[in-house]
Amino acid sequence: MVFDLTLTDEQQQTRQWAHDFARREMREATVDGVPVHRHYDEAEEFPWPVVQKAAGIGLYGLDYYQMVGQDPSGITSALVLEETFWGCAGIGLAIFGSGLALAGLVATGTGEQIGTWAPRIFGTPDDVKVGAYAVSEPGAGSDVSRIRTRATKVDGGWLLDGEKIWITNGGIADVHVVVATVDPSLGHRGQASFLVTGDAEGFAQTKKTRKLGIRASHTAELAMTDCFVPDEQLLGGQDRLDAKLERARNPDRERRSGALSTFEATRPIVGIQAVGVARAAYDASVTYARQRETFGVPIVQHQAIAFKLADMATDIDAARLLCWRGINMAVTQTPFLHAEGSMAKLHAGRVAVRVADEAIQIHGGFGYSREFDVEKFSRDAKIYEIFEGTKEIQQLVISRAITREG
Ligand SMILES: Cc1cc2nc3c(=O)[nH]c(=O)nc-3n(C[C@H](O)[C@H](O)[C@H](O)COP(=O)(O)OP(=O)(O)OC[C@H]3O[C@@H](n4cnc5c(N)ncnc54)[C@H](O)[C@@H]3O)c2cc1C
Numbered sequence: 001m002v003f004d005l006t007l008t009d010e011q012q013q014t015r016q017w018a019h020d021f022a023r024r025e026m027r028e029a030t031v032d033g034v035p036v037h038r039h040y041d042e043a044e045e046f047p048w049p050v051v052q053k054a055a056g057i058g059l060y061g062l063d064y065y066q067m068v069g070q071d072p073s074g075i076t077s078a079l080v081l082e083e084t085f086w087g088c089a090g091i092g093l094a095i096f097g098s099g100l101a102l103a104g105l106v107a108t109g110t111g112e113q114i115g116t117w118a119p120r121i122f123g124t125p126d127d128v129k130v131g132a133y134a135v136s137e138p139g140a141g142s143d144v145s146r147i148r149t150r151a152t153k154v155d156g157g158w159l160l161d162g163e164k165i166w167i168t169n170g171g172i173a174d175v176h177v178v179v180a181t182v183d184p185s186l187g188h189r190g191q192a193s194f195l196v197t198g199d200a201e202g203f204a205q206t207k208k209t210r211k212l213g214i215r216a217s218h219t220a221e222l223a224m225t226d227c228f229v230p231d232e233q234l235l236g237g238q239d240r241l242d243a244k245l246e247r248a249r250n251p252d253r254e255r256r257s258g259a260l261s262t263f264e265a266t267r268p269i270v271g272i273q274a275v276g277v278a279r280a281a282y283d284a285s286v287t288y289a290r291q292r293e294t295f296g297v298p299i300v301q302h303q304a305i306a307f308k309l310a311d312m313a314t315d316i317d318a319a320r321l322l323c324w325r326g327i328n329m330a331v332t333q334t335p336f337l338h339a340e341g342s343m344a345k346l347h348a349g350r351v352a353v354r355v356a357d358e359a360i361q362i363h364g365g366f367g368y369s370r371e372f373d374v375e376k377f378s379r380d381a382k383i384y385e386i387f388e389g390t391k392e393i394q395q396l397v398i399s400r401a402i403t404r405e406g
Contacts, residue, residue, distance in 0.1 A: 004073070005324075011071070015079040021059060022087025025050055037088035040216035041376055046172060047091050047216050052128050054095045059084070061122040065102070074331035078272045078324055085276025086283075089380035090216030092273060094130075097168045097217060098122060099269075101131025104177035107262055108193050108235040117195055121175045132173035134164040134222060141166075142393050144179075145187035149224065151180040151194065157230040160194060160202075163223050166387070170220035171205025174198050178224070182241065189248035192241050195233040202227035213379030263397075264341030267388060268326025271348035274384035275320045278352040281359035281377040282312045288363055288372075305362055312355045319348040339394075339401035346394035349384035356381040 007015070031039040040047045054060035058067060059080070068077040085092040101121050106114055123129030140146035149162025160180055164170065176196045183190030196203055202225045209219040234241060286309060289300035299305045326344035329336060336342075356378035360367035367374045385391045 007075070007079075011076050011079060014067075014076050015083055017057075018059065018080040018083035019086070021054065021057065022084050025053055026087035026091050037091060037216070038373075038376070040088070041090060042215075044210060044215045046218045047094050048128070050091050051094055051130070052125070055122070055125040055128045060095050060098075060128065061125065062118060065099075072331065074327040075324055077269070078320075078327050081269065081272045082276040082279065082320070085273040086280045087276075088216060089273065089277050089377075089383075090214040092276065093168065093214055093217035096273075098131040098173070100133035100168065100266075101173065101175055101177045103266060104133045104179075104193055105195070105235065110235075110237055110240075113195070113232075113235060113237075117175060121173075123174065129174035130169045130172060132167050132169040132171075132176045134167045134170060134176050135179045136166045137163055138165050142390060144191075147179060147181050147188075147191060148184070149178065149180040150184070151182045151192060151229075153182075154228070157228055158194065158234060160196065160224040160227040160229055163206075163221065165221045166209065167220055167222055169218055170222045171198065171208075172218050172220075176203075176222075177235070183245060183248075186245065186248045190245065192244075193235040194229045195235065196224070196227065196229055200227055200229065212382060213376070214383050263389065264326070264336035264339060265330035267341040267345035267394070268323045268330065270384065270388045271319065271326065271345040272323040274345075274348040274352035274381065275316060275323060277377055277381045277384070278312070278316050278319065278348075278355040281352075281356040281374055281381070282309070282316055284372070284374055284377070285309060285312065285359045285362045288366075292364075299362070308358050308362060312358055315351040315355060319344075319351040322347050337401065339398040342389070342394040342397045342401075345384070345388065346391055346398065349381075349391055349394075352381035352384050353378075 026037045027035055029036045034042070036047070036050060051060055058064055068080060081096065084095060098121055102118060105117055105121070109117065121129065121131035135144055135147070137147055137149060139148065149160060149164065151158045151160050160178065162180065164178070170176065174197060176198065178194050178196045179191055180194060181190050182192050204223050205220045206223045207221040209221065211219060231238065289305050289309065290298050292299045300309070322344040326341045329340055356374065359374040360378055363372055363374050366372050369375070
């Protein structure tokens with residue numbers, strides 16, 4: 001397919017729709033006189049009413065994924081994410097974080113499991129639910145082969161035992177996709193995913209994590225103690241797991257798995273969120289630089305400030321294009337031969353951090369105060385160099401891909 005950068009009328013309307021929602025419900029609406037995005041940042045609370053409103057207009061839930069899925073270029077989803085995360089990255093993640101659970105379910109579940117559990121992740125517009133994807137552990141972040149949460153086969157199901165850390169929506173989710181090891185000797189090849197409901201016996205949120213940024217997004221630690229999960233909640237089912245373990249025990253027969261390309265496909269989606277944060281910081285900077293006067297002129301007339309804005313705009317456009325390419329490659333199932341998905345996230349994360357830092361600089365002392373939003377954008381931006389693969393892991397993946405022979 002030709003990759004056309006001209007937005008269709010429909011894409012422009014969808015972008016405007018997402019932008020209007022973000023502006024109205026996150027920036028302009030208030031709680032006790034405080035703008036919604038600042039309120040949830042300061043309260044460090046999950047923004048249930050905003051997610052409910054998003055569900056009410058079709059921005060949350062399966063309807064949303066069906067709507068953006070109709071665009072064969074994938075760019076509609078990029079536009080919606082950039083605008084929503086422009087509004088607030090924490091609230092954006094509250095709205096779109098459940099997509100991780102959906103991705104985990106769709107990647108490994110059977111058709112029947114997807115049909116049953118996908119609607120349950122989101123609930124209904126009148127009774128919204130969220131989902132979580134739980135991989136990371138105290139001793140296993142970048143190195144997921146070290147996962148210790150153990151799944152042991154028992155009559156009629158499995159017993160899960162272990163701890164998870166940093167889990168977005170962990171404990172408040174109705175459905176958790178939990179990755180556990182069924183055979184630790186096989187590293188990541190000995191792992192399986194399970195659907196664990198928030199009310200399962202032996203499953204608990206042990207701590208809510210307090211964070212630097214994206215504070216409206218709920219992050220928690222989880223513990224599973226003899227947590228029983230019925231057979232039907234092993235994603236992919238027993239036969240598929242047995243076949244996978246058999247291949248792992250006979251490496252000669254194991255073909256190169258598609259695991260790398262799964263991560264490559266999701267990383268540009270995270271990257272475009274970072275572009276939204278960077279644009280928020282940039283937009284605030286342009287407005288401020290036009291208004292603030294020093295030495296008799298608006299600071300935008302000082303070349304030092306104007307050049308900063310020029311670099312910020314250029315960096316954001318470059319990051320956006322990398323993300324659009326990665327998202328387009330994912331939806332058209334183009335192989336990521338040079339780790340183009342990781343490139344998009346690596347660059348977009350760096351751009352968000354750099355642009356938000358320059359935004360504080362442009363705002364001078366006001367940028368360092370909580371009176372202005374740019375300090376929040378800077379705190380929010382940093383996560384994009386850490387989660388869904390740190391920037392060093394992206395560099396590792398890219399360097400391996402570009403130096404691979406043949
Ligand atoms: C707010 C937040 C939300 C999150 N949400 C989720 C979630 O929903 N589900 C989930 O499963 N996880 C989640 N995570 C976990 C996240 O994916 C991990 O924090 C991340 O992968 C890094 O792992 P780590 O923290 O253990 O760091 P480590 O792996 O311990 O890394 C520490 C440092 O060493 C570097 N490093 C590690 N290995 C290498 C290497 N081989 N070469 C060079 N440098 C290296 C890293 O880049 C980093 O700088 C979340 C984290 C945060 C902070």
